[in-house]
Amino acid sequence: MNRFVVSDPSRCIGCGACRVTCSEAHRKRALRPASRISLVKTRDVSAAVTCHQCEGAPCLSVCPEGAISQEGDRLQVDEARCTGCLLCALVCPFGAVYPSAPSTAHVKAAPYSRASSARSAGLLRQKETGAYTSVVVCDLCAKAPDGPRCIAACPTKALSLMDEGALGHLARERRIDAIEKTSIAMQGATELRELLAAEAAQQARPQSADAEFPTAKAGSRQGAASVRPNEAGEGIEPRGKKVLS
Structure with missing residues (x-):
């Protein structure tokens, strides 16, 4: 070159x-x-x-x-x-x-026949x-x-x-700089993903606590629906069920 x-x-x-x-x-x-x-x-x-x-x-x-x-x-x-x-x-x-x-300004005019x-x-x-x-x-x-x-x-x-040597040196420096910038960007992206995952986990904690006891809550609702009070306030058995003596 x-x-x-x-x-x-x-x-x-x-x-x-x-x-x-x-x-x-x-x-x-x-x-x-x-x-x-x-x-x-x-x-x-x-x-x-x-x-x-x-x-x-x-x-x-x-x-x-x-x-x-x-x-x-x-x-x-x-x-x-x-x-x-x-x-x-x-x-x-x-x-x-x-x-x-x-x-x-200092040049004399030339005849048209010569300057045309x-x-x-x-x-x-x-x-x-x-x-x-x-x-x-x-x-x-x-x-x-x-x-x-x-x-x-x-x-x-x-x-x-x-020259060719200087251009090769410059190309190597730019490649190294690009690799360093890419590494920094990848490290930053990894840290950002970890931070977002931690925030998501923290926001999901109250919902997971409610979901730990679904059977107990369902059972309590079923128990409340199985007993109906009568006029005297006494509980009676649900309809369709017989009381065995």
């Missing part, structure tokens, strides 16, 4: 130091100074988003100008060939291809004019000997370079 920069949302504070460092590093290489990193923020967390250097990258195959190439384990954009059609940005699954359109076609060899393809839109993607700071500059610039160490 190819290496790529990954962000830990639990550490990212959204300060933007990585973006500033990225922009400055590429400006010094006479490339577009636009940052190759975007920040995604919600109310609770923030995270940096960069190119994942996909194997069989869709952005590479969809580019009509062949402006995106793969050199080793990183993607490169030929800014002089890019026409800014943004097809690569549309197919990127991570939203990590960014358009860059610098200010044209984006495929021409006119001013739209001359990188020094800075008058056209091009895309930028993370290239892992290809010319930097110490690797991506954004990783060293992050004050909270939220950025790291993910």
Whole structure:
């Protein structure tokens, strides 16, 4: 697998130091100074988003100008060939291809005949004019000997370079964490079942006490029904029964 920069949302504070460092590093290489990193923020967390250097990258195959190439384990954009059609940005699954359109205030107007076609060899393809839109993607700071500059610039160490070994380690940690959470959940479920069973047994105790002597209660009711008082208050035998002398 190819290496790529990954962000830990639990550490990212959204300060933007990585973006500033990225922009400055590429400006010094006479490339577009636009940052190759975007920040995604919600109310609770923030995270940096960069190119994942996909194997069989869709952005590479969809580019009509062949402006995106793969050199080793990183993607490169030929800014002089890019026409800014943004097809690569549309197919990127991570939203990590960014358009860059610098200010044209210092650029002289080009004749219509030369600037009318984006495929021409006119001013739209001359990188020094800075008058056209091009895309930028993370290239892992290809010319930097110490690797991506954004990783060293992050004050909270939220950025790291993910490779096959690091990805395997992260997967193991997540599996262990999932097992621990599952064990805790199962233990909690067992304790909850025991608690509910104890409460049910406690609520059933008065009913079980009444059910301990069903024969005696039935006998007392039968005894009361077998003897009927007469007018004198003396008990008489039930009807249908003979008194043996």
